[in-house]
Amino acid sequence: LFAGPSEFVKGVVAMDGLPDPDRLEVCFAGRSNVGKSSLINALTGTKGLARASNTPGRTQEINFFTQGPELYLVDLPGYGYANAPLKVVEKWQRLLKKYLSGRQTLRRAFVLIDARHGVKPVDAEIMKLLDTSAVTFQCVLTKADKVKANDRAKILDQVRAALSKHPAAFPEIVLTSSEKGDGIPTLRSIITHLE
Ligand code: GTP
Numbered sequence: 054l055f056a057g058p059s060e061f062v063k064g065v066v067a068m069d070g071l072p073d074p075d076r077l078e079v080c081f082a083g084r085s086n087v088g089k090s091s092l093i094n095a096l097t098g099t100k101g102l103a104r105a106s107n108t109p110g111r112t113q114e115i116n117f118f119t120q121g122p123e124l125y126l127v128d129l130p131g132y133g134y135a136n137a138p139l140k141v142v143e144k145w146q147r148l149l150k151k152y153l154s155g156r157q158t159l160r161r162a163f164v165l166i167d168a169r170h171g172v173k174p175v176d177a178e179i180m181k182l183l184d185t186s187a188v189t190f191q192c193v194l195t196k197a198d199k200v201k202a203n204d205r206a207k208i209l210d211q212v213r214a215a216l217s218k219h220p221a222a223f224p225e226i227v228l229t230s231s232e233k234g235d236g237i238p239t240l241r242s243i244i245t246h247l248e
C-alpha cells in the first residue's frame with residue numbers, strides 16, 4: 054500500500070464533502086500539536102505533504118491524502134487546545150461523530166498520544182467516542198525521541214491501563230518518532246496488513 058506517491062486530495066468541513074469511499078482508509082486523531090501531520094509526512098515519506106506547525110489547532114478540516122492507489126490517510130483536526138471557541142469545538146465534534154460512525158471504508162483510527170504525557174482526559178473522551186462508533190483504534194505514541202529510554206516503560210504502563218477500559222482499543226501500542234523515523238516501518242506494516 055505504501056508504494057506510489059502521496060497527494061493531498063481535499064480538506065473537508067461537512068459530510069457531503071467526503072471523497073468517494075473507494076479505497077481503504079485510516080485516520081489519525083490526537084490532541085493538537087501531538088504530531089498527526091508530521092506522522093503522515095513520515096509514513097508517506099513526503100515532507101510538507103501534511104502541514105506541520107507550531108501553532109496548535111492549525112488543521113481545522115478533515116484532510117484527505119492518498120497513498121498510492123489504494124489507501125487514504127486522514128488527518129483529523131487536533132482537539133484539546135485552549136482558546137478554541139465553543140462553537141467551533143461543537144461543530145467539529147458533530148462532524149467527527151458523523152464521520153466515525155458513517156464511513157464504511159474506515160478500517161482503523163490511530164489515536165496519537167505524546168510519549169512524554171501519556172493519556173489525558175481529552176484522549177479518553179475520543180476513545181469513548183471510538184468505542185461507541187465501533188471504530189477499532191490503536192494507540193501511537195509520538196515524539197519518542199523526546200523520552201529517555203528509562204521513562205518509556207512507565208508511560209507504556211499508563212497507556213496500557215487506559216486502553217484496557219476501552220472495548221474498541223487494539224492492544225498493541227506503537228512507539229514512534231517522526232523526527233528520527235522510529236516505529237514508522239512498523240506502522241506502515243500494520244496499515245498494510247489491515248485489508
Ligand atoms: P495540529 O494540526 O495543530 O493538531 O497539530 P499536529 O498534531 O498535526 O502536530 P504537528 O505534526 O504539526 O507537530 C507539532 C509539532 O511537533 C511540530 O513542531 C513538529 O515538528 C513537532 N513534532 C512532531 N513529531 C515529532 C517527533 O517525532 N519528534 C519531535 N521531536 N518533534 C515532533
Ligand code: MG
Pocket residue numbers: 089090091104105106111112128
Ligand atoms: Mg496537523
